[in-house]
Amino acid sequence: MPQTAPQEESRPVRIAIVGAGHVGSTFAYALLMGGLAAEIVLIDANRARAEGEAMDLNHAVPFTHPTRIWAGDFADCAGAAITVLTAGAGQKPGQSRLDCIRDNAGIWREIVPAIARNNPRGLLLVATNPVDVLTYAAWKLSGLPAARVLGSGTILDTARFRFLLSQHFGVDAHSVHAYIVGEHGDSEVPVWSLANIAGMRLPDYCRAQGLPYDREQMQKIFESTRDAAYRIIECKGATYYAVAAGLMRITQAILRHQETVLSVSSLIENYHGISDVCLSLPAVVDRGGVRRVLPLELDETEIASLRRSAAVLEKTIAALDLS
Numbered sequence: 176m177p178q179t180a181p182q183e184e185s186r187p188v189r190i191a192i193v194g195a196g197h198v199g200s201t202f203a204y205a206l207l208m209g210g211l212a213a214e215i216v217l218i219d220a221n222r223a224r225a226e227g228e229a230m231d232l233n234h235a236v237p238f239t240h241p242t243r244i245w246a247g248d249f250a251d252c253a254g255a256a257i258t259v260l261t262a263g264a265g266q267k268p269g270q271s272r273l274d275c276i277r278d279n280a281g282i283w284r285e286i287v288p289a290i291a292r293n294n295p296r297g298l299l300l301v302a303t304n305p306v307d308v309l310t311y312a313a314w315k316l317s318g319l320p321a322a323r324v325l326g327s328g329t330i331l332d333t334a335r336f337r338f339l340l341s342q343h344f345g346v347d348a349h350s351v352h353a354y355i356v357g358e359h360g361d362s363e364v365p366v367w368s369l370a371n372i373a374g375m376r377l378p379d380y381c382r383a384q385g386l387p388y389d390r391e392q393m394q395k396i397f398e399s400t401r402d403a404a405y406r407i408i409e410c411k412g413a414t415y416y417a418v419a420a421g422l423m424r425i426t427q428a429i430l431r432h433q434e435t436v437l438s439v440s441s442l443i444e445n446y447h448g449i450s451d452v453c454l455s456l457p458a459v460v461d462r463g464g465v466r467r468v469l470p471l472e473l474d475e476t477e478i479a480s481l482r483r484s485a486a487v488l489e490k491t492i493a494a495l496d497l498s
């Protein structure tokens with residue numbers, strides 16, 4: 176008997192990007208270079224911006240992968256495997272991510288229902304800040320199952336943390352296993368108790384290498400991680416390469432069903448008294464989105480810090496009145 180593949184498996188992989196600014200267009204470029212999608216649609220309130228980016232990207236196609244790229248509207252989200260949300264105001268110099276909530280929550284009420292109406296079966300991947308609050312709002316406003324709504328969360332902070340630790344310890348960042356959890360923002364939490372190189376906790380690694388474990392230096396590394404965006408925004412106005420690479424990694428884990436552990440933002444229920452809030456903990460990501468959140472064995476200080484981070488987010492979510 177001939178087997179007929181389900182329709183959605185035979186259609187070209189479409190990624191919709193809402194917001195074709197720095198982050199959205201850099202992600203589109205990374206997608207094109209990586210050859211992950213057959214179709215990339217750019218949707219932006221500034222239509223000319225989306226059209227210009229689509230033209231520029233199309234002119235790279237002969238050098239890269241056959242990909243259909245165009246400036247579209249919300250109807251084009253139909254059938255997208257993932258709709259990536261990067262629309263909205265970014266941090267201005269000195270602003271925190273939470274300061275962006277007023278403008279971006281308004282945009283969310285307009286765009287999220289339009290996306291969900293046109294694409295009730297796809298996944299939503301949020302990058303706009305404050306990313307945890309807007310991931311929660313995207314879940315509420317879309318009516319999609321929580322597993323299919325995720326945010327880039329602390330994937331970027333975790334990358335910054337691993338990079339800075341790798342510089343300090345003189346090993347490749349891929350060989351440093353350490354997470355930033357909680358808010359993608361000022362209340363984020365470094366998980367020192369589980370950070371390791373080759374399975375050795377950092378103090379043990381230092382002992383084995385005959386190096387001092389310098390707590391003050393570790394604290395500085397965390398502060399540089401947490402405050403990196405402020406510094407980059409001061410220098411060049413916005414951050415976009417690393418977050419685009421992080422969005423690529425999440426997209427790859429989803430499209431290729433990789434079951435990768437990533438510190439994405441997702442709905443947290445019953446974790447050390449934390450419930451009904453989106454924040455980052457390492458989670459298994461596959462084609463269904465967030466398959467499961469991994470309950471880390473944190474120490475008491477880390478649990479207390481994570482609860483404080485959740486409380487900051489809960490307060491901002493409550494002020495949005497999403498019920």
Ligand SMILES: NC(=O)c1ccc[n+]([C@@H]2O[C@H](COP(=O)([O-])OP(=O)(O)OC[C@H]3O[C@@H](n4cnc5c(N)ncnc54)[C@H](O)[C@@H]3O)[C@@H](O)[C@H]2O)c1
Nearest residue numbers: 194196197198219220221262263264265266302303304418
């Ligand atoms: N999650 C992360 O790790 C991370 C990292 C960097 C930036 N960001 C966030 O990503 C967001 C985008 O940053 P950016 O630098 O690309 O900003 P940007 O100003 O360059 O681009 C934002 C785009 O959104 C568009 N837009 C605004 N309202 C819209 C609407 N209603 N519908 C469609 N498009 C709309 C604008 O026209 C603009 O092109 C910001 O919130 C920023 O803070 C997140």
